[in-house]
Amino acid sequence: MGNQKFSTNALHAGHDTTQTAGTRAVPIYQTSSYVFKDTDHAANLFSLKELGFIYTRLNNPTNQILQDRLAAVEGGVGAVVFASGTSAISTGLLTLLKAGDHIVASSSLYGGTYNLLNVTLPRLGITSTFVDASDPKNFGKAVQKNTRAIFVESLGNPKLDVLDLKGISLQAKAAKVPFIVDNTVATPALLNPIEHGANLVIHSLTKYIGGQGTSLGGAIIDAGTFDWANGKFPEFTEPSAGYHGLVYSEALGAAAFTFKLILEGLRDFGGALSPYNAFQIIQGLETLSVRIKKHSENALELAKWLEGRDEVAWVNYPGLKSSPYNKLAKEYLPNGQSGLVTFGIKGGFEAAKQVTDATSIFSLLANIGDTKSLIIHPASTTHQQLTSEQQEAAGVGADLIRLSVGLEDIEDLKSDLKAAFETLK
Ligand SMILES: Cc1ncc(COP(=O)(O)O)c(C=O)c1O
Known part of the structure; x- marks a missing residue:
């Protein structure tokens, strides 16, 4: 499953019923941790020789189904879910950036995101320039030597400005930085930013995807299209001190950022989605x-x-x-x-x-x-x-x-x- 049209993917992608005792609905795996077969098995999981579940802060089978489904409906190579849309944005940016880095962002962002970029991240040495998003060239003009991301909302909340994603993606490409698109308001049912050049897509799952106003959640979908080895992101091409020497872009290729988000972003910042909320959000995605x-x-x-x-x-x-x-x-x-x-x-x-x-x-x-x-x-x-x-x-x-x-x-x-x-x- 995964290569079907939107509605089919929204209902089926990621769920192999033979792996879940035949349950037609996605089950809730309400567990914090997973029993290892033995210490070698555990060692293999920690060293990524084998992929599997270790601890729900990093991953969980219910969350994994939601992740696979979101990747399918947005057209990405992988997705990671978080406790809220805000957690997705902050963990995403903190996994990608370091003190001294700079973001070029649309000025018409959700107020919480604007505050994160304008007030909170500068305290950590990560600064932003906000531009009038109605002309894609404004993004290119604001790029500095230390710019490491361009961040927009496809349909701004609450300005409701529709952005020329293709035009802005060309500016990001020229600057050799990832183009990050918050697609919360448009939803993947109406717009797929990856088709227009986005490298990373963000959602607050709390909104239309969950749809019933019951549960907070967030996600980052990785298009797998960004060249992390372009010289601007040594954290991907040099041995990671944070994950016993792993060289992300070599070991994980197109899924490098997806894994960095799990292995460092969720491990260090801890914004994991509750499996119960993942279940609620899956119900919403099915009827989106x-x-x-x-x-x-x-x-x-x-x-x-x-x-x-x-x-x-x-x-x-x-x-x-x-x-x-x-x-x-x-x-x-x-x-x-x-x-x-x-x-x-x-x-x-x-x-x-x-x-x-x-x-x-x-x-x-x-x-x-x-x-x-x-x-x-x-x-x-x-x-x-x-x-x-x-x-x-x-x-x-x-x-x-x-x-x-x-x-x-x-x-x-x-x-x-x-x-x-x-x-x-
Ligand atoms: C466009 C957009 N992105 C992100 C968020 C933050 O999401 P959450 O409330 O799930 O943290 C919101 C919340 O309103 C939003 O409108």
């Missing part, structure tokens, strides 16, 4: 293709409806003809543009808070990608720590309301927002 279609349909219809409302100053959804990203959406997201819609309410900050407080079907909370509809006013919540200039660069004005449009009946969603707008009168 049908859910994301409906999320996208509901979001487009609601966005069009919002455009016709007097109370609304502007609407942003990549599927709208009025969107500056509509042309790129047609190229990169032709089968749907996912479930996030942002809009500005006339009356600014206070009016936006009031509408957000007045909905009843839309739940006020800090998440996206749930089957249930969600609403938030980022300027007073998720993005409140940013300066107004930083908020503007992230696409978060004072009047902006973000909707994560769920799977409810679209007429009920319109009625809920209409009633909330009426409280402004």
Whole structure:
């Protein structure tokens, strides 16, 4: 399994039922550790002479099925799962980079990622330059001698800017650094960044892939396409002091980074996904293709409806003809543009808070990608720590309301927002 189309891979990849007592559902292996046959077996596992399970911080059979399935649906050679999307991003960057290194990133990132790159990583000597992602050349212009990664979101949260991934991947290629794409909002059902030149793909599995709002999780999918031996990454070509002299690129070839993430990233930073959460996320992945279609349909219809409302100053959804990203959406997201819609309410900050407080079907909370509809006013919540200039660069004005449009009946969603707008009168 693995070479099939998306929906088939999402249901089957990675699960050989003959290896799991014939269970049709992926079982939960709720164990912290694994019994070795003898000390030689244990020694072989630790030295990678044999592949197998040692300890659940490094890997687990339920997690492995999720990893194989994510690699199949994104088109990678391997994947590693983590306790959250944030854990995937921080462990990924800390496994890849060292003090003195530099990242070029899109300025329209999820607030948590922006903070990691802008405040926390600089404390460890890893700095970032944020660029306007609407022109791929901006990435190339910001590359420095010490740049070691280009980082973007394929569909920015909450700016909803669709990026020219192909154009940016060429800039990364010219700079000889990996192109890392957070594909959380677009999902692998709508967009596969590896097809457009991404070397590493990141997901918060908490969102559309899990889909039900029950479980946190994250993943990194390795395209296996980056040349770690290009001279810029000695940690891959010289014996690793952290894993008894292993030379990653020689020993593990295309899967070098996947293994480094497990052997050093998970071992040292410990952000392992619970097998129970992996099971929950697998249930979500199995129905992702049908859910994301409906999320996208509901979001487009609601966005069009919002455009016709007097109370609304502007609407942003990549599927709208009025969107500056509509042309790129047609190229990169032709089968749907996912479930996030942002809009500005006339009356600014206070009016936006009031509408957000007045909905009843839309739940006020800090998440996206749930089957249930969600609403938030980022300027007073998720993005409140940013300066107004930083908020503007992230696409978060004072009047902006973000909707994560769920799977409810679209007429009920319109009625809920209409009633909330009426409280402004
Ligand atoms: C695009 C994006 N990436 C990463 C994350 C972080 O994921 P998690 O909340 O699972 O840590 C989020 C969370 O909202 C997100 O929207």
